[in-house]
Amino acid sequence: MDSVEHYQAFFKTGEGQLFPWLEALRAPARERFVAQGFPNPLEEGWRYTPLRSLERVRFTPAEAMSGVPSEPVDLELLKEAYSVVFVDGHYVAAASCLEGLPEEVQLKPLSLALRTPGEDLQGLFEDTAAAASCHRLEDFNTALFSDGLCLDIQPNYRLEKPIVVLHLTQQAQGLNTLQHRLRLAKGAQAHLIEVFIGPNDHPSLTTSMTYAVMDENASLRHVRLQREGKASHHFSGLRLKLKRSARYQGHLASLGALWSRTEIHAQLGSSAECELEGLLLASGRQHQDVETRLDHGGTHASSRQNFRGIANERGRGVFTGRIVVDPGAEKTDAGMSIRNLLLSGDAEIDAKPQLEIHADDVKCSHGVTVGQLDEEAVFTLQSRGIGEQEARHMLTFAFANELIERIDHEGARASVRDAFKATLPGSDLGSEL
């Protein structure tokens, strides 16, 4: 049985009666996935990221909630926050905390919302349903997603407390498929922190798609920390629609998983602002892939992208960043920088920064560097009595920390920093860092 047939058995059907709009979303995705299967490396978008290891394992979705999370979760982060916890792809009410949500904010897990009569979810889904999905891993997610987050914020409401979304994997060979839908009305503000955690000892597959529509002047701050288990596969995609003067600020730390791909696609309307920062760490045999695509559709929009990658041991870091400026999108200001540290002879960095420009009054640039630690800096530290190994660690940490420092939420910053320190190979740094 090939992998497509295996997953076909888990496709969500039978929702057509109650939710024709959901069926309308799933049906074409199902068809495309069945017809074409997983993406293959001959396709341009997947040339550096083969899916062989993902296709080899037959992952199975957990039927229902299997219990409360077995391992303690980042308590520091959950303080002073609303929290939504998904275990093996299902919402766990007992572990979540949504108390005290103001009425301007609609926040519900999808599984619950679908059971609530009179809930109008169609609006959250239709804005993206029209846009054809860009590849079959996204189709795979659409065909299978079992739960997710529905967030709808009323105009001009500023939600100060962050929403923390935890994705936990516990089941062996488990398949978690989630789809989150966010809508921020005109002038609304939110702060979302997503964390992906999984066990080290057995493989699992998590796919998570987030669709966010941000109306005029809406603003979203978003931190994503991926520290899945060492044997797991991870795919997460973000599709953003930024209307006039909307603002998105995203921080990504992709540190875990054996195979990981993170996609960020954004459509920018006039005067929209999009800021993306990301840190990648590929060590052991890890494969870390980040793909971004920013479509500048309106005038005066600006985007900044700042990514750093570290490839060590047999790790591989892959970056693809495409900036597209549509005809008429004058005064676009788009910049992208990708800096990499390549620390081992078996590691690899691949970068594919791209500019596609169809308007003339624009300022666009991208820059890529691949290099090593500065030997003089290593020497300087050694001359101050620090061992060579430790000196290298300090410098590698500093390289990453420059980005980590820019996360403005203290709890999230600490979580990312701790996770990075724990993942950095051979890390036995003292507490002074």
Place this chain on the structure above:
Amino acid sequence: MSASQEQIDNLIQKEYKPGFVTDLEADTLPPGLNEDVIRAISARKNEPPFMLAWRLKAYQQWLTMREPDWAYLDYQAIDYNSISYYSAPKVKEAPKSLNEVDPKLIETYKKLGIPLHEQERLAGVAVDAVFDSVSVATTFKDKLKEAGVIFCSFSEAVHTHPELIQQYLGSVVPPSDNFFAALNAAVFSDGSFVFIPKGVRCPMELSTYFRINAANTGQFERTLIIAEENTHVSYLEGCTAPMRDENQLHAAVVELIALDHAEIKYSTVQNWYPGDEEGRGGIYNFVTKRGDCRGHHAKISWTQVETGSAITWKYPSCILRGDHSIGEFYSVAVSNHRQQADTGTKMIHVGKNTKSTIISKGISAGRAENTYRGQVKILPGAINARNYTQCDSLLIGPKCGAHTFPYIEVKEPTARLEHEATTAKISEDQLFFCQQRGLSAEDAVSMIVNGFCKQVFKELPMEFAVEAQALLGISLEGSVG
């Protein structure tokens, strides 16, 4: 801008100067491609059997290949059976000296500004001129022979130096490399051959002029340059074609081989007919150019000024195999009206301490699309490899496009690589500043564009630099206003 409508109209109407047709009797094969055509080409050129076998094998490979579609180009499918694969000016016997070359041909080259007569020579550039499918004359042969340099047409080299051809032909760009390389290998009719023996510094610049004249033909030439140990050669290439409403195909292959301490400098000013403002006609230019630094301390430097062709698909590359070898790529690609250019380079670092530099300047105007596509690949073991890449695009007008698609693959931890790309337009402030000082809008644009391209122009040999600047002016005429 302040240039009056009349002035602008005058400029737009300025014609593509080399766009005339020379009325010559030609020996042309009927359109179509099959084994018989290949046999006929080989027979016309009186080739030894190994060449025919090589061509037929390439043809068989070509039949199994698919035309590449990854480039950012949009053109009507090429019907390979409607092209005539061989056309040569008719001569009763091979010309023994320049005096026997058809005076009409000489006239054509005069019009193009290539002095074939040695008396009219320009600063000692030896020229091999290829007219449609055959090489018509090579100048300065004797002087080169004295130095030990072999510079002749490809078909001549096949007869006089078959051992060199057998050893090197297809060793850098094998027929199986890509669709157009295979097609070229099967049907190529002529080209230039250069061999610089050990220790020789070529006493003058070598140059080839390519001219498409006949209608409904394709031009397929092949250049092979071999630089042995401790040599230096600078080679220039220029091309033009008449103005016609239909598209013509040009698929060339260039192979460079540099052994220890050899240096090859290859400069191109490509000015094939670009088609008219509406995109009618023009040359489809699909070229495979690759240099192989086989020896240590070898250096290959590509400089190109691409102003012509309706479609350009061209990626001059360097394989840096030898330790300490150097690869360079300097490019100015201009596209105006409805031209489409997808061009760039590949630098493959294999040897230790290899270095490469890529400077690419793309200028897009009118409704043109200009794409830089490049790859820098650093293989494991290429210790201390170093690459610097800079791609700048200049946009003139709101309807054109400029794109940058670099691929960077690094597998060596001691390598250092930098890549930067920018896109911008000529700012109103710059223009205003120049005009305030008495320059016309056209002159100001021309000056700014020349400044933008300066890094590349300074790499060109003198005569070419002058020509390139003039060409740039003509290509962009009518784009500002």
